[in-house]
Amino acid sequence: MVALSFVAAACGDDDETTDATDAPAATDAPDATDAPDATDAPDATDAPDTPDATDAPETTMGDMGGEYGLIDGMYMGAGDFSLDPADCPEDWDPMQGITDDEIKLFTSLPTSGPLAGFGLIADGAKSYFQYINDNGGIDGRNIVVDVKDDGYAPDQTKTNVDEAIGAGEYASLFVTLGTPNNLAVWDTTNDECMPHLLNGTGAAQWGDVENHPWTTGMQIDYFTEAQLWAAWLLKEHPDLTKVAMITFNNDFGKSYSNGFKAYIEGTDLEVVAEELHEPTAPNLTNQFTSLAASEADVLLIQTSGAFCTQAMGEVEKGSWEPLVIMSATCGSLSQFFQPLVDQGLTGAGTHIIQTFKDVNDPAYADDEFVQLYHETVDAQGLDSTQSTYATGWIFAFYMTEILKLASTYEGGLDRGNIMLAARAIDTLMPLLLDGLSATMDGMNDAYLTEGGQMAQYQVEDPGALGTFVKVGDLIDNEGQLGTYATVAEIG
Amino acid sequence: MSSTVTDTSTGATGAVSRALGEFYGSLRSLSAKNRRNLGIMAAVVVLFSIWAIATEGWNLFMQRVVDGVDNGFIYAAMALALVLIYKATTVVNFAQGEMAMFGTYITFVFSSDWGLPMWLSILMAMLVSALAAAGIERTLIRQFDPSNHLAITIVTLSLFLILGALAGVIWAYDGKGLPSPFPKRNETFGFLGADVEYSSVFTWITVIVTVVLVTLLLNRTKIGLAFRAVSTNLESSRLAGVHIGRTLQFGWALAAAVGTLAGSLYAPTTLLTPTFMGNLLVFSFAAATLGGLDSLGGSVLAGLLIGLIQTMAGGYVDRIGGELATATALAVIVIVLAVKPSGLFGSAKVERV
Amino acid sequence: MAMVTLQEGSPKHRAYVIGAWVLAAAVLLYVPFASDIGFAPASIDKAFRVTQLNDVIAYAVAILGLNLVIGYSGQLSLGHSAFVGLGAYTTIILVSDHGWSYFATLPISAALCFSVGVIVGVPALRIRGLYLAIVTLSVAYVFPTLVLKYESLTGGPNGKKPARGEGKLEPPSWAPFSDAGRLAQPLWTYCLLLGVAAVLFVLARNFLKSRPGRALVALRDNPTSAAINGVNLPLYKTMTFGVSAAYGGIAGSMLMMNRPFASDVQFALDLAIFLVVGLVVGGAGTISGAIPGSLVFVFVPYFMSEWTNDQEGMPPGLKQITSPLFDWLETRQGGRSIAGVFFGIGLLIFVFLLPGGFIDGMRKLRARVVRVVPNPSWRRDAAAKTAAPAAIETDAAAPVPNPTH
Numbered sequence A: 001m002v003a004l005s006f007v008a009a010a011c012g013d014d015d016e017t018t019d020a021t022d023a024p025a026a027t028d029a030p031d032a033t034d035a036p037d038a039t040d041a042p043d044a045t046d047a048p049d050t051p052d053a054t055d056a057p058e059t060t061m062g063d064m065g066g067e068y069g070l071i072d073g074m075y076m077g078a079g080d081f082s083l084d085p086a087d088c089p090e091d092w093d094p095m096q097g098i099t100d101d102e103i104k105l106f107t108s109l110p111t112s113g114p115l116a117g118f119g120l121i122a123d124g125a126k127s128y129f130q131y132i133n134d135n136g137g138i139d140g141r142n143i144v145v146d147v148k149d150d151g152y153a154p155d156q157t158k159t160n161v162d163e164a165i166g167a168g169e170y171a172s173l174f175v176t177l178g179t180p181n182n183l184a185v186w187d188t189t190n191d192e193c194m195p196h197l198l199n200g201t202g203a204a205q206w207g208d209v210e211n212h213p214w215t216t217g218m219q220i221d222y223f224t225e226a227q228l229w230a231a232w233l234l235k236e237h238p239d240l241t242k243v244a245m246i247t248f249n250n251d252f253g254k255s256y257s258n259g260f261k262a263y264i265e266g267t268d269l270e271v272v273a274e275e276l277h278e279p280t281a282p283n284l285t286n287q288f289t290s291l292a293a294s295e296a297d298v299l300l301i302q303t304s305g306a307f308c309t310q311a312m313g314e315v316e317k318g319s320w321e322p323l324v325i326m327s328a329t330c331g332s333l334s335q336f337f338q339p340l341v342d343q344g345l346t347g348a349g350t351h352i353i354q355t356f357k358d359v360n361d362p363a364y365a366d367d368e369f370v371q372l373y374h375e376t377v378d379a380q381g382l383d384s385t386q387s388t389y390a391t392g393w394i395f396a397f398y399m400t401e402i403l404k405l406a407s408t409y410e411g412g413l414d415r416g417n418i419m420l421a422a423r424a425i426d427t428l429m430p431l432l433l434d435g436l437s438a439t440m441d442g443m444n445d446a447y448l449t450e451g452g453q454m455a456q457y458q459v460e461d462p463g464a465l466g467t468f469v470k471v472g473d474l475i476d477n478e479g480q481l482g483t484y485a486t487v488a489e490i491g
Numbered sequence B: 001m002s003s004t005v006t007d008t009s010t011g012a013t014g015a016v017s018r019a020l021g022e023f024y025g026s027l028r029s030l031s032a033k034n035r036r037n038l039g040i041m042a043a044v045v046v047l048f049s050i051w052a053i054a055t056e057g058w059n060l061f062m063q064r065v066v067d068g069v070d071n072g073f074i075y076a077a078m079a080l081a082l083v084l085i086y087k088a089t090t091v092v093n094f095a096q097g098e099m100a101m102f103g104t105y106i107t108f109v110f111s112s113d114w115g116l117p118m119w120l121s122i123l124m125a126m127l128v129s130a131l132a133a134a135g136i137e138r139t140l141i142r143q144f145d146p147s148n149h150l151a152i153t154i155v156t157l158s159l160f161l162i163l164g165a166l167a168g169v170i171w172a173y174d175g176k177g178l179p180s181p182f183p184k185r186n187e188t189f190g191f192l193g194a195d196v197e198y199s200s201v202f203t204w205i206t207v208i209v210t211v212v213l214v215t216l217l218l219n220r221t222k223i224g225l226a227f228r229a230v231s232t233n234l235e236s237s238r239l240a241g242v243h244i245g246r247t248l249q250f251g252w253a254l255a256a257a258v259g260t261l262a263g264s265l266y267a268p269t270t271l272l273t274p275t276f277m278g279n280l281l282v283f284s285f286a287a288a289t290l291g292g293l294d295s296l297g298g299s300v301l302a303g304l305l306i307g308l309i310q311t312m313a314g315g316y317v318d319r320i321g322g323e324l325a326t327a328t329a330l331a332v333i334v335i336v337l338a339v340k341p342s343g344l345f346g347s348a349k350v351e352r353v
Numbered sequence C: 001m002a003m004v005t006l007q008e009g010s011p012k013h014r015a016y017v018i019g020a021w022v023l024a025a026a027v028l029l030y031v032p033f034a035s036d037i038g039f040a041p042a043s044i045d046k047a048f049r050v051t052q053l054n055d056v057i058a059y060a061v062a063i064l065g066l067n068l069v070i071g072y073s074g075q076l077s078l079g080h081s082a083f084v085g086l087g088a089y090t091t092i093i094l095v096s097d098h099g100w101s102y103f104a105t106l107p108i109s110a111a112l113c114f115s116v117g118v119i120v121g122v123p124a125l126r127i128r129g130l131y132l133a134i135v136t137l138s139v140a141y142v143f144p145t146l147v148l149k150y151e152s153l154t155g156g157p158n159g160k161k162p163a164r165g166e167g168k169l170e171p172p173s174w175a176p177f178s179d180a181g182r183l184a185q186p187l188w189t190y191c192l193l194l195g196v197a198a199v200l201f202v203l204a205r206n207f208l209k210s211r212p213g214r215a216l217v218a219l220r221d222n223p224t225s226a227a228i229n230g231v232n233l234p235l236y237k238t239m240t241f242g243v244s245a246a247y248g249g250i251a252g253s254m255l256m257m258n259r260p261f262a263s264d265v266q267f268a269l270d271l272a273i274f275l276v277v278g279l280v281v282g283g284a285g286t287i288s289g290a291i292p293g294s295l296v297f298v299f300v301p302y303f304m305s306e307w308t309n310d311q312e313g314m315p316p317g318l319k320q321i322t323s324p325l326f327d328w329l330e331t332r333q334g335g336r337s338i339a340g341v342f343f344g345i346g347l348l349i350f351v352f353l354l355p356g357g358f359i360d361g362m363r364k365l366r367a368r369v370v371r372v373v374p375n376p377s378w379r380r381d382a383a384a385k386t387a388a389p390a391a392i393e394t395d396a397a398a399p400v401p402n403p404t405h
Helices: A038-043 A116-134 A154-167 A179-191 A222-236 A251-264 A285-293 A306-317 A333-342 A368-379 A387-407 A415-422 A484-490 B011-033 B035-056 B058-089 B096-113 B118-141 B149-171 B198-220 B222-232 B234-239 B244-269 B278-290 B296-316 B321-339 C011-033 C046-072 C080-098 C102-126 C129-149 C181-209 C211-221 C223-228 C233-258 C269-282 C290-309 C316-330 C335-353 C358-369 C376-384 C389-395
Strands: A069-071 A074-076 A102-109 A142-149 A172-174 A196-199 A215-217 A242-248 A270-277 A298-302 A323-326 A351-354 A426-428 A451-458 A467-470 B188-191 B194-197 C004-007 C370-373
Touching (some): A074 A415, A142 A154, A142 A387, A154 A179, A179 A251, A222 A351, A242 A251, A242 A306, A251 A270, A251 A298, A285 B058, A298 A306, A306 A323, A368 A387, B035 B296, B058 B096, B058 B194, B058 B296, B096 B244, B096 B278, B118 B149, B149 C269, B149 C335, B198 B296, B222 B244, B234 B244, B278 B296, B321 C129, C004 C011, C046 C269, C080 C102, C080 C233, C080 C269, C102 C233, C181 C233, C269 C290, C290 C316, C290 C335, C290 C358, C358 C370
Parallel strands (some): A102 A142, A102 A172, A242 A270, A242 A298, A323 A351, C004 C370
Antiparallel strands (some): A451 A467, B188 B194
């Protein structure tokens, strides 16, 4: 079991994540640097860890034309992945949403209501597509995104996606937000052969290539993020054995819980207390009283949003002093740590897993892509220090790479080839932490990134925000997670 | 107000003791009427406490009591605002929570953007919300006959939608951290085995003082007298020459100010967002109802009761756990109301047909 | 003064009544086939519009049920989201896990919700006004937490839906539109839901004209005198709550027939509140008010949300006025929430202009054009057979003064 589950690679940014470090913005735009021309990107194959060489988004992909694509009526892709158009509805149109000068995409996410902050991901994505379009688009085609608001309600997501599918004018869905929301629509998208790409959620299900070939994720799942915590604890803190959990009572929280418990079977680690909370809980005081009574050594904060801040505050105010590991969804300093500072607390000592570079971290101020991001977003009239836009850029970057790759396939850019490309992409997202990679391989590897870096939040001046400092080594288990079948077996 | 109070005593001491008398008056009337029920309830509480202490120890029990009281006072503060509005208009003000939320953002603006001290910010925000609520009453509520409950309900629902969305547009949905207005924030002291936050104790005191002050306001001032008259019998008050509109306006203003105070006390324990009052409101409604809707002291006691039930049920009963603690608290209220339809401390006159 | 005066029961009046019914039927049948309604950013396919119309029908049934409690028996219930949810989950669980047909689940939903409604209605016997509101509010609040708690049954936070490829309402081959492709299934659902709703509306009308129905109105208007006149107060109140809950349950089942997916957030407190809004907009104490109420419930938030995300589909004049505002809002994180502000302001304006609701407003308008002179002898005869709509509307006694009297 444990051997099998050493897929602890996973860590990730996720739907709720905006990995921000709200340090001074690194927008010292070097006037000499021309904006990298994205259309050049596929040719560049420089080493990933030499930032000065990474002029532009790049892929290590060669020209796959002739090998993959629409061959003898079947879509044949990398890693034994194939699609049969005969399985699709009779009126399925491979060129739907793709014209000579436009590629239309659709997304449904919350742009109003309590989670409206995530709606900015769509604005960030539009910003990157704008940049791509200004630089020639995809072989002259502009990428266009239509956004609909679902307020994070799964039934509304279903309504929106049904409407979009019915409208018959979109090539693909992308960055649809939320686990229940995507689960509500993925049967439909797969039955309709609608590419359903880069879901904005870290559920392990998006690797279910066997049953849902038309659906992919972007971030690593919460299940394996929690396994990474366990691996890190066993390695770095073998003396700490008793674990307490505060868990959001939904699929998101329970994924963490299940992943962690599956991993620690047979080890010294033991879960001594777990408290669930509802999304409607007024605060977490009651839960923390029970958790503190367990006197555990480690606290896992498996929740999101304002609850993360409350949880950190409860730990800091109480006399219980566990080692704290928190969901990567709460990594945004401006969103989740600044309120603590305002309340006279700090959140210092909290650990999270990081996957992406923080565009506001001074350490990356000289990174070319980070500079490109700040210049471009600011020039478009948006506030580039709002790190959710950077999250949008990440999603849009992958989408763009998929479209570029699909264009190289036999039969050219069509929806079948988009889907093949989504499962074959092997690119170096410039915002990924150095050493991590984004690779998909058909039926062999259905997860994009499977690695991360444990970091601890450290504070020097209690009246200001601190920074995340790396603790331990980067773990990259790219390709080891396989597909959802593996996860389902463990979990 | 079930206790009879004469207007003879003077001076601050007399006023406070009178208010305290008011506070406990409802309790007295309860025990007089329902001694047996109270006895059964007390026995249940004692047995439960003994069992709880035996299972998980004294310290944890005390900590849970403190948690319950802590939440209970916050519920009570908001319930106070609801009771005032109910007495004024006899409708459910759906916008009460959003008004309190908006008021709390005003506190935030004063303290964070203007850099004013927290206490001053809260007082100024209370004043601003009172004026705004008076304006709302004048322009939106007074247009309707007080008996047209559905129309007024829809007006409050509209306000609920408008204020909630407007706060999102103005302040966005990222949580804001509102600091506690009290000294020694985030510090705790040991009390009988429990950790108690200093600011919690100050919050409890503030809520009690507010109840006393509001009670004094209603009992010692002319407008207070008019308010009580109107909330007791609208028609008779009209005949007696009370200016109904202005009196109800006073009720709205007072309720908004108390709501802003409640929000500003609650926000430091969580994050200030445009939806942060939503979850509190159900419990405050419950506290107001359980308290009998027309008893200010009763709503405080009911708030404490709900806080304690929630904490104890969630903490000690495995099958309930954190998830159903809320449901349990609400179930208890429904049962209480089924047995005693005008709440624990309400006078029967509020039962309206 | 009305332009036309009709003697009740006269041939002209009959023609007027029949004409009104034919017109209504024509609209109901025509609308789904000509469903390019309104302004929309993307080219809307008809199938989706019909799905929305199906929602309208289902919510109209829920609002009608709520009206029995609020409009006719004068009790404020804020818990109807729970009954709609209970019905929806009953249907979706029976269909998904036990292979039932949708129609077979309708009586189960109705019976289950009736029972739960009666149970909730029992405290309602003793509790009134705000006290009742808080009890029902608690029901609404607790329902989603129960859905989450009993995850194995309800699917928990991920929602419940039939297994892939199952649970579809396929039209029979004899239906004229069975080869309409994507449109066939929504159209068939439309026909089914319309049929169910028609039966429920007629039942509600008959119920309100019957002795229990009249007793209810008497109860609302003056409980004491109703009791003196021998109205069995507890029985009627509890029954009304039960029937109302059953309507809510069937509405939930209908929602599932239309879009077989249930989640906890769908049946949270917001739904209860918006049902009350729909009810008041349509008109409390009217049967037909459920339809405009439901139309507002479904379409107004939809278009508000559409336009805040994409102003393409806005009516041209409006677009010019609002575009500077939207340009400014675009740069704000919570800017798109403005839809809520607009909806709230619209609601305020509405309640100021038409405090009695839409139907009341229409009646006032109609009273200026057509005046029906009552004819008691005709009405007795007609009551023996079937009643005409004009008579129903006046009999259904809105709480506001009815101008046609």
